[in-house]
Amino acid sequence: MKKLFLGFCLLVGFATNAQTVADKPFLQDSAEKFPLGDGVGDVGLLQIGSDRNKVIKVLSSQGLLHPYEKNLRKDLQYRPLLDVDIVALTRYQDQFVYLTKEAVLSNAWAGKLYIDHKINSPKAIGMGPDFLTMIAGDNDFVIFKDQQEVWRSSIAGLNPLSVLYDPNSATFILLSATGLYQVDSSLKTAKKVFEVDNATAFDFYEDTLVLGTGNGIQILDRKTFGLNKIDQKLPWTAITAVKNISGSLWFGSTKGAFKQRKDGKYDYYASKRWLVDDEVVDLAASPDSSVLILTQKGMSKINFVPMTLAEKADYFQEIQRLRHIRYGFTSDLAMKTPGDLSTGYFHDTDNDGLWTSMYLAGELFRYAVTKSEDAKQNAYEAFEAMERLTALPDLNGFPARSFERDGYEVGLHANGFSEEWREQYVKENGRIWRLSDDEIWRWKSTTSSDESCGHFFVYALFAELAPDKAWRDRAIHQIKIQMDHIMNNDWYLVDWNGEPTAWGRWNPDYVNSFPTNVGDRRLNSTLILSFLQTAYHFTKDKKYKKAAEKLIKKYGYDENANRPATVIGYVEGEDLSDKWNHSDDEMYFLTVPAFVNYSFSEEQKKAHFNAVKSHWEVERSEKNPLWNYLFALAGGENIDSEESAWWLREFPMDLIDWKIDNDHRKDLIKIAPNFRSQTYTEVLPGDERRLHLHNGAYRNNGGSDGKREYAPYIYLLPYWAGRYVEAISAPQAK
Template sequence: MGKLTLVLSLFMSIVLTAQQYEDVPYLQDYAVKFELQESVKGVHLKQVRSDRNLAIKMLSADGLLNAFENELSLDLQYRPLTDMKIVAIDNYQNQFVYLTDTSVLSNAWGGTFEVEHGLQQPTHFVMGSEFTALVSSANTLKLINKEGKILWETNQNGLDLISLKYDNRKNRFLLLGSNAIYGVALAKPELKKLYSGSNLTAMAVYKDDIVVGTNNGIITLTGTALKESEVNQKLPWTEITAIKNINNDLWLGSTKGAFKLREDGKYDYYASKRWLVDDEVIDIAKGPDNSVLIATKTGLSQINFVSMTLAEKAAYFQKIQRLRHIRYGFTANLELKTPGDLTTGYYHDTDNDGLWTSMYLAGELYRYAVTKDEDAKQNAYEAFEAMERLTALPPMDGFPARSFERDGYEMGLHANGFSEEWYKKHVAENGRIWRLTDDGKWRWKSTTSSDETCGHFYVHALFAELAPDQEWRDRAIHQLKIQMDHIMDNNWYLVDWNGKPTAWGKWNPKYVNSFPINVGDRRLNSTLILSFLQTTYHFTKDEKYKKAALKLIKKYGYDENANRPATTIGFVEGQDLSDRWNHSDDEMYFLTIPGFVNYSFTEEQRAKHFETVKSHWEVERSEKNPLWNYLFALTGSTTIDSEESAWNLREFPMDLIDWKIDNSHRKDLIMIEPNFRSQTYSEVLPGDERVLHKHNGAYRNNGGNAKQEYAPYIYLLPYWAGRYAEAISAPKQ
């Protein structure tokens, strides 16, 4: 560990104690989905229930279905049930109870509970106390006791019955019709209208109230007389189809997903194939082991809640990273030939293999520094070798390729935004992006940009600090030197195989200072090149890098450019300079700030650099990005958003498929005016309710196509950076 890093680590272990997040277990949610087996595809689904034996059953128009190993198939377990016409299913004392065309019965309690109801074409039933059952048909209600005696019977024509509930608080049955709610007291049965409304769809007893769903929101009814106390349309969606009180949590289903009321009055939203087989909810029920069952039009989803620490979540993602996301030592997304189907996954190159790999490699270096786990070291060394080869394959000294692949298997078509048509015309014929190695076996990808270079300098410096073996540290320092020399020897450009600068690898003063002072490129590129020079000088102690940096500062104003506050970006005389803030530039900036601040030439310079970084961090705070917070902490900050960062890590989804997500219909979110930062809502959405991204799209709420699984380094890097910065404690049980 370098002297400066050691000092910072000791300093932060003192100042961050008050802000350290204590990694105690929390409830992590994830979905298990059950799709209809081919033999029952298209069947009409009605209800879902589970019992104390952890069994999950769905009722369909074709009979009972069993949920097992991600499929719904015909339930053949109880042969007598297969010959019965089951109308409805319920759960009583955590056991299955069935309404058939002749009886109410159960296979629990030794099969002793079975009463005949005598109704023609029964439609609904519900169990009350002491095995009483309220059963309905289109025109009759019957209350039957355990012995089969009819306790009460009445005509129910005109009720347009939707559902029956038992209210154990008041020992009464509640009947929901499309335009009214009725009550029947068990002690003295009598049908009484309790509330009149319209377009009613669902109902649940919640706390001391009754919550009623409608086609346009929910109504809360309170008191004995059921007076309206609240009408709520600020929901993820207002066309309500189901409401359930599960363990004192209020769950609501709609035609566009399910949602759970939180203590703060907002909702956790479960929609899209990340969570549900489809979004049209038909029923919600308590599931096994603290789970919630959400039946939809074409299948079943089980939302599980398990006790987990952030460390355990990281361990889970580490397994996924190694199992499905390593290509030649690079970190790689898994492309899916069939959308959503991991069994069809394959690898291919991207424009930014070096950058993404640097971020995984950095996470493993932080993990090794914290745990001294040999597995972390091996993973880091393997990734480093892949990155090392990026500069070994091109014939230009110190030029890092974007990627490499065996000849004939290269696939990336989108370098610098080029279209497939452009690629076929210019690249496939002339090889302008993909270059063949001398042995004719490999292709390396040219056109490397500044974001790739940021990744290299960030992680090679970190490698030189944290790798335990001197030989390997020296190899990382060599990478810093040859890449810095390439840029300096080529007049502050990345110069490609054709002798021309790449589109974005430009740090030359003529280029940098051509931008107005309010344009982000001027500030960012000045910051990058100063950080690269400081970093290389720090590890080599070669004065030429320091002299070059001081020349850029004194003659061309690079320190002034770099130290300009982030709040000046994007506006000249009140006018936007571009239509949006570039969040990929934020990614480059924050990966660069450890070198920019920590390797400053003087304490005075360091203080100025730190204040500038702080101004950028202040702008980015609303994103609640843990990586930005923890990298800021690693520059010596005594103030970071610890809880916001931990919230982001807790809300990070366990399912990393790029599912199609749509939040555009939500009525529970506060939209703000179109703005330079492309922020849509007043606050950033939880990670499991929006599109996945690589730290450069916090406000990207809609999109996705299920054609890839993201590599888990996007969680692993911020988690281990937080552990290294001592902003996250070791796991505690």
Template sequence: MKNPNPFFLFAIITVISLSCTHTEKETDSVAAMPVYDDVPYLQDYAIKYDCEDENTTLSKVFMDRNGVIQVASSEGILRTHDGQFLYPGQLVKDKTYRPLTDKNVKGMCVYQEQFVYVDDTAVFSNAWAGTLYLKHDLPKAYMVTSGEGFDFMISDGASLEFLSKSKVTWNGELMDDTIKDILYDKTGKKFWVLGEKSVANFDTVTNEFKTTMQGDAFTAFAFNNSDLIIGTSSGYLVVDSSSGKQIGDRHIELPATEITDVETIDGQLWFGSTQGAFKLREDGIDYYYGKRWLPSNRVEHISKGTDGSILILTNNGLGQIVFEKMTLFDKAQYYEKQVRDRHIRYGFNASLVDLDNGDIDSGRLSDSDNDGLWTTMYLAGEVFRYAVTGSEEALQNCRESMDAMERLFSINPVPGFPSRSFDRSGYIDVLHDPERWQNSSDPEWDWKATTSSDEAIGHIFAYGAMAELMDNELKDRAIILIDTLMSHVVRNDLYMVDYDGKPTTWGRWNPEYVNSRPKMVGDRKINSSNIIGMLQTAYHFTGKEKYKEKAFDLMENHGYLENLMYPMAKVANAPDDADDWSKMLSESWNHSDDEMYFVGYWGLYNYAFNDTLKAKYKKAIIDHWEIERPEKEGLWNIMTALTGTPEFDLDEAVWYLREHPMDLITWDIENSHRKDIVMIAPNFREQTTREVLPPDERRIQRHNANMFQLDKLGGDGTEEYSAGDIWLLPYWMGRYLGVIGGPVHEGKARKAM
């Protein structure tokens, strides 16, 4: 979490009993579970303002006491127009004061939270009834910095001039150097001047000007207590301001090393660079890169707004980083609206595609091979929401998604076979994708075939949760679909058989297929784990012996229990003598399999046939979780909590939920250039760094992707993902399991919502 207030850096974890919404049995099994108290924290997001004229040079940005934002530019003073989260505004000519527009203003600063300008003749302001007007002798001045008592230092890059309402004017220059920046030190009552090759200061009491150190490639500087932090083209230096001596070595372990600005804000160092902006924390770095945060990555200036926001001016516009106090519940409420507003397609949980540079009003809803899976994950989240809150809105959301899920079965001619998706005829080019898209009996509709195993396990997970937690007609509808799907699978010898009478590529749980994979190939373990969980779920809710008999046959006669208990640490590449299919399946770790495993654990653990099996399943789940811990994946940690183990990294799950960006647009992201991350050797799991980056510093991705992928390039801002499966499922599941509490006002007791 990019959080200026250290108080909010840590989740408040307490050991308490579960909410009374759970049954006595559930409460007893997890009574010692840790619980996150959902107190407010600071959530960051960006409001962006674009500069339409690419020839305009932007230099400084400030906010005054009234909340007005102004930008100094080569075209005079600009101000922000429009602009809100996900709806960029613009930087436009400020015409508020007509005399200001006629002046040749080239620079600005703030003094006493009021705007102060420098043009070719004077330093002046519209505040203080316009009484500030100090003439100068630098007609090309573009830098102005305020001191105390209406003192100012200005520069044109070569010369300096000190101006004051009450003191003697002074002028001078840095010999053989170009002036880059000016600071004021209130403690020493000095203006400090940074050149490309030197640092000097001017004493406002004695009018003494002296050079304190020499160097090279200086770009910007700031005070941090008594130290000078000097940005360079290759990192930054820390210098003792009293002696002019460098302290320690050059600092280069940064996200970007070509520094363009340095600022101290609320005791923390902020850096602008040619590759975004970043803030140093005691325990790490917060990195703002890409259009999620900024109009462009070359930062010109950073300042703090009077409203607590951080203003990051780039060469193409302004990124205002807003810190809003909210709870996880507040964030969930925003995401619920995001899903309903623009991510529901015929009841499916869908993506918004074909966006024009992130414009969410320019996109369209798209079908997906995984419409069933993404929808079941959203549906399950809404089931948990309903179980926790009794929300009528959640109930209606469940009904609408259930309508879509039921139609996946009825729109095709194959008994018990769920389509991948469907759409109106004429909007899908069926002839160019004849394997997937088929005409239905209704000429108005087409359906998508080739349904895979990840779809199937998603169906059973959501229907199982619904059958267990709903007390209305949805319970019966869910049980019917469980029976419908699993009857198809059992009837077809543990295959999903498509319209052509052949098994689909991935819907295969038959022992002949599963056990033809070597033991270290992940598909052998995942298919065994999934089908046992699916059969257990079907038996639990239908009572039909065929499901129980088939499950025990697989475990006792075909080694499926041994398969699903196979240690995750031993999953690896197929041996040289394996078949080509097995080699293809095991080229690297399959993160889609992780999603299928954990979604399937709901039925595997909850509906175990007996306590002996349940204990084994728990061991397998925790064994898998141990492998996944470096990813700090919110859903995997929350789902592991269903076993009742108190050790499931709740703090990391909350970290995932809090750190996840509000903006779910697929902006381009680059991290491979960063010097602050520790790379590790190539490996089977494709873990690239020692520590995973926060979700708001990496690409937008679902749970089936590699959390250690550093870069995402191509299709910048062309798609918005739904929070339904990405965020709402782990949050509401955590609420249902009782490991995430309801929102709590600071200083008050836990409050159920």
């Protein structure tokens, strides 16, 4: 058991009260996408498959295509195939077999397989043992054994969609739009065994036959063809493909693909995070355990790779350092071309200090767990960027939102304000971006409480965990000057123009102006008490404790802060209570370790902890690991460790802000509109909803056009916090 630092931790091994999840390898899914390449033209994509050599072939209306250099391109490898009209492909013994208008042929088996089928308008092919082959056309079908015709028959209006051989019954099953036919070549019988409207695809699954239709799936007994179940509780019911892949049922639809899990629910693959487009045409297995998804405009390869949470963190750490560091800040990457990382560039945001504090905290936790020199250097670089936020304004501890070289700052945007407000603000007060004394840099004003929250959170952590005293002292200095600025300005963040910023307000007249059940009254009281406790803890300067006691005794700040979170609700006429603000949750949980652990007395600590626990109870349904692990830092037990690990496993590998839509899904149970903005009975996994920061709990729909890659601190901070509080084990051997 490691010895944890004092302050946040207080006790040796305190976090062992949390259940530790073993970090064993799980199958991490990610996507490779191959849109139609230049020169392919306007083609219809029909089928996809892969052979034992991992060669991928796509059948199109203009011949074969294959993936090459991230595009689908014309397949020129076998010149004879360029001169035949291929209408379908299948696999036999993990080799490609082609059905053309004239013949069945393959390039495997030394090219010896060749059947002149003499079928008008052939549509579908199926193969059984010893090269037993069935070919079906518009109105007739023929069966070959040893490449010799053994039976030919006709069914008026057959119009086949697909043919599969069923080894259980030693018969072929043929699907048409109106039903299923069982074809027995040994008895030379063909009969319709199930009638259905708008059938589209089928496959065998254990002792059932799963039939896809335009309105859900129908599950039949594989032996009797009796109907067992009609299922329409699917992500989408317009089914286009059904495949049993490695013992799991996969479905394609007009709105993406999905895999049935063991619990009967579905993993949903849709949007440009996963697919070139959502109109699925075909599905296929690949020998490398990936799944191939063919859509109207290209193909996608869903890879499943054994990975531990630690390996996932290593992956994101590399991305963080490669393309998400700006002057030491953590920065998202904007892209001029959607999804094209080569067109990426940095720009400032309103919350550069807050986002950087969260990456910096993750690196401090990583250093504490691993003693990595790389983690220490990364932390120090981020610290220097944040430290400069108070140096450039020259306003005695006022932290800027961001800084940039003069002339390169982006716009006038300020968090939470309309374009009209910004124009009026600039007209009355001057530019939001202020020129520094050296006239080289500009710093961004209008700083809000969420930035202060990030600063106090990470400087306290830095003062606890950084190994070098000189650096720890610099963090304590930042705590002191920022606290002094707020106190010396009557509990406000006061900007360059001498006016309080819109949201940097902890003055009693402001805080207590809200009704008791408006979240800002409780939150702002919690924040300022936590700031003061932090300042006193590290400096031992009694002025901070006296100031806190005055706010408590005269203005009721402890009473405000210690109200349970359940009191927060809607208040008529109060804009700040229209709905639950998950950005407030972020500020709150970043604050709670200091709010509890730096309390002035055991009695106060107990009261603070109970208030924090009430908030955590409200937030548990989100399964957010960061909230759980920060609650553990405040002494919380039974912190939903497994739910937190689930969140980390389901976090997407693709961090691009793609547009996501779940509103159409029929497998999710919607709940009535509510104060918390929760849409469904349970939170969706991260890879099935739009990507967002920790302040976006239930953002299931939305996103943008793929012109931003989020910085991966979103994963790194909770992962390393989980390791630090021992809720996640070290990675275990594969």
